[in-house]
Amino acid sequence: MRGLKKAAENKSALITGGAVAAMAAAAGLLLAGCSGSSEGVRKEGPAQTQSAAKATRIPSASATPVQEKVDAVKLIKNDPKVSDQIKKNLKPCTKDQYPVDVIYGNLTGGPRPDVVVNILTCGDSFGVGSYVYRAKDESGDAYENVFAAEQSPVYADIDRKDLQITRQVYAPGDAVCCPSGQDVLTYQWANDDFKETGRTHTDYSKVGNTGKVPSTGTEG
Known part of the structure; x- marks a missing residue:
């Protein structure tokens, strides 16, 4: 799944004690390195010509198409519930292309479609933060953060009217590329x-x- 891509497919680093802190730090370094990437945001399907901060995925059956796009980067930067580290490391991968996925849909029954924002790393599309924003009124001029998940790797999506959060699970001895399982x-x-x-x-x-x-003791 996008946002939960294997961060180092050719590496054999092990998940040992302090794995959560180490992975969070690694995700921060990956995100901080976005400004030097020439690849931009990695998307499945046709290449996108607009800023990833305002781009949306091809709507699924449970997503709600909308004409007016929300400036997701502005939402994140101005949100006091988003960690300072996420804000600091959120930079364009190339020019105005931000590593941000935006999904619109009806989750809260609000006056306008809710906005799900996933913050990714540039090179690996590694999910480092997921948020849900609800419009305060029909104008769509103001949104409030009603959900946040910053324990990476993480990715949020909409399934009908449900919010789904996907996390990969690592056991001691797992390589970073190859988790033992997945929680949804x-x-x-x-x-x-x-x-x-x-x-x-x-x-x-x-x-x-x-x-x-x-x-140890096993033939490779």
């Missing part, structure tokens, strides 16, 4: 807040996984 958390809007309504976990097969570093 489902949230629904109720009483002015998102409530978790479901969770699924997938264990990935290690058969043929060359990114897995053999344990």
Whole structure:
């Protein structure tokens, strides 16, 4: 899934103690290096000619097409709920191309479509932050942050009227490229807040996984 791409497919780094802090730091370094990238934002499908800060994916069956785009970068930069590190490292990958995915849909029943913003790294599309913004009125001049997830790797999406958060799971001994599994958390809007309504976990097969570093005493 986009935003959860394998950060180092040709490396064999191990996930050991302090893995969460190390991965967060690595994600920060990757994002900080965006301004020097010549690749820009990596997107599936046709190349985009507009700024990624205002671009949207091809709408899925659960997304809501809209004509007026939201300046997602401005939302992030002006949002006190977004960490200072995310704001500091959010820079264009090339010219005005920001590593930002924007999804529009109906999650909260607000006066306008809600806005899901995913912050990625330039080179690997590694998800470092996911946010949901709700319009305060029909004008769309002001939005409020109603959900935030900054434990990377993370990616938010809309499934019908549900918010889905996807995280990769690493076990001790996993290479950075090859997590052991994946968690998908489902949230629904109720009483002015998102409530978790479901969770699924997938264990990935290690058969043929060359990114897995053999344990001590095992022939490579």
